[in-house]
Amino acid sequence: MDKEYLREVVKDQKLKISNLPLGYPRNKLSKLDSLLNHKINIVITGPRRAGKSTFLLQWMHKVYKDDFYYFDFSDDRVAGLRTEDLQTLYELFLELYGEKKAFFFDEIQGKYDWNKFVNRLYSEGYRFFITGSNAELLSKEISTYLTGRHYDITILPFSFKEFLGFNKINLDTVGTKNKTKIKSQLEVYLNNGGFPEVVTFGNKDILDNVYKDVINKDVILRYGIKEEEIFKKLSVFLISNFAKYFSYNSLAKTFGLGSVNTVSSYVSYLADAYIIFELPKYDYSFKKQDNSAKKIYCVDNGLINKIAFAFSENKGRLYENTVFVDLLSRGYGNNENLYYYKTKSNKEVDFVLFEGLKPKSLIQVCYDLTKAETKERELNALLEASEELKCNNLFIITGDYEETEEVGKKEIKYVPLWKWLLE
Template sequence: MTVRDTLLVQQRDLQRALAETYVERDTRIAGSGTSLIKVITGPRRAGKSFFAIHHLARSSDRSFGYVNFDDERLTNLLDYDEIIAAVDSVYNKPKVLLLDEVQNLPEWELFVNRLARQGYDLVITGSNAHLLSAELSTHLTGRYLQTFILPFSFAEFLRLTSRELTMQEKIAALPAYAEGGGYPEPLVKRFSSRDYLATLFDSIVYKDIVKRFRVRSVQGIEDLARYLLSNTASEYSYGSLARITRSKSPMTVQKYLGYLEETFLFFSLPRFSFRVKDQVASNKKIYCSDTGFIAAKAFRFSGNRGKMYENLVAIALWKLQLQGQASVFYWKNAQQEEVDFVIQKGGQVTALIQVCTDLTVEKTRSREIRALLKASRELKCDNLVILSERVEKIETAEWFGMVGTVHYIPLWKWLVGPGDSSGS
């Protein structure tokens, strides 16, 4: 099959995708209308390509060319000019190009740089955060803007239903969202996500990590991924992970965890400290990028709603961090009292957030409030939030002379607009 034939087949895939149901995303492409390279990054199958082609189809007054590099017939080419010649033939010499999963092309950054110099309006997608950021910053300094596309947020998940939902229907939708996750394809096409997500997770581990980075200990990275899935929202150190997963050394674990985070399967939040040195030295907390993976792959995690809901909040805040809108941490004092999330903007702590599924237990409620008040005094932040399933109120709390106003917000409502309580 020639390069032109390959692009003709991809063009048909493009036309089918444009005809499919599209759920409007809450994100916009950074740099639209400028000559800067538009970079769209995020996990595999999260909807990057779908988002890009629908954006270009609606917003561009010019036709665009499309090349999907998740195809070995293209990535094995030695002469990249063959690709441009085929694009010109199939799409009538477009000046707007969408290059999909471009990190699969050897020395792709040099190719992209050359196209940019030649005046092409480029939109590129990729599924590896490190490869993209490291190579773009080296070869395209100041000439690109980045947009992150993750699986559906809860607001986007609700948008799958065309009719307006009642409050009770939104509340009822939250457990289904937590269990099934936000990956678009099973949700839009309405089939069970469990097997799909289990297969996708394994595919990312093998295709984007084991194969790309030539990982020798496949069992080691499998054990690490499985342990992290079953212990999301928990603290870790490289040493403890090395002992648990029987890896050779903490350095190996650090490398493997880096791979898992670069492919957007997991992310970590550091412990808050005003001293960067202490932040680096302290344990971090691990979260999964989509709770559907946890339900599909984790061992003995089902039924732990508290951890699952905390992970949902972490994902929403992680999105703010990826977009450069906030820095996110957790807080813990010497007495091991903990606040789930610390939001920092412009050097100031703007919100302290606890996630608690059951506030009817007085001991639990008292523990959450006590930690909030102590963190409030230490971090000089009076925006105190407790997220639970249904409670919505504002009350004044006190603990041995420490006083604060606590905002109780139902989790479903906060997830629809997390910026509302993050100090924005």
């Protein structure tokens, strides 16, 4: 690539981030603070437009001030950038800005043999901060080539706590007036979701563009999918069936794809782009666990309400999806520590949280407990699972019911969703 052309791109990008609003400080900034004195590379992943770049810029400006180089590899002007151009890029940084301490490479995954370049400069004392929107590609590239220690952070759309903070709702004291505001804001959050631009401007039409970019650029184009229309229908189907069971076999039949492997690949592409997530069933037998149906969840309720087939509102499923995504933001789901569970009598528990090899908590999600039979169903499933899994930390997340009840020797905590999300 022509050096002078690249020089103009570098200068344009520098100007762009210099004028970029740093936005609302994300909760995970404290994780980066704890790594300040460790010479490790930082890798930030997550869906498109969830705020990865802004999150990292918040911290870079706080810690490095202006003492870092920045380059956005998703810029269409550098689509033809080659591996050998990375050295030219480094030379331009030195010519334009002199010696700096760190590199911030935005959306670098899957494009170049960038890893050797990073390794070389890392060994010379530079620190690297990298973002990417594809979990599988970035993970493979890092594990295969990126030597030295690195720390991964996943940035999802705003949590409810961040959503309230952005909207200047005081969480220090939750009095009657404040509680009313919080519960009112929960309804907005359940409907609009937490993508930063949607929260900022209140326009859910932004989600159409987010979704189209992910499907067309991050999946169809990147993986060379030929059956585009079938893939798009499958994607909408999965989002529409959030918090429900699915199997690769049933999807293959529904969409006439023939090969279960094709369906499995399509689902994994969507998961790697952070649009959907699969939740496996927990079983003591790995074979049974692997063969069991999975449940599907979506990264954002706003995306569900915008993209999914029109469905009669099921607040219970939206509650369940919200709990799942919040568990992800708390660090569950990445290290075989989050499952659903079916008891021996086929009663379901929505979430089993593990700490190491032991179940830590069992969580049911039920919006409406006013009917006695509903409460009994949820409670019996929890108690039965508690006996089978030897776990006594039991929760039922509700619409508004709050209580601690003792059943036999077990204590059940009923917690309203809004309150649980603020823990």
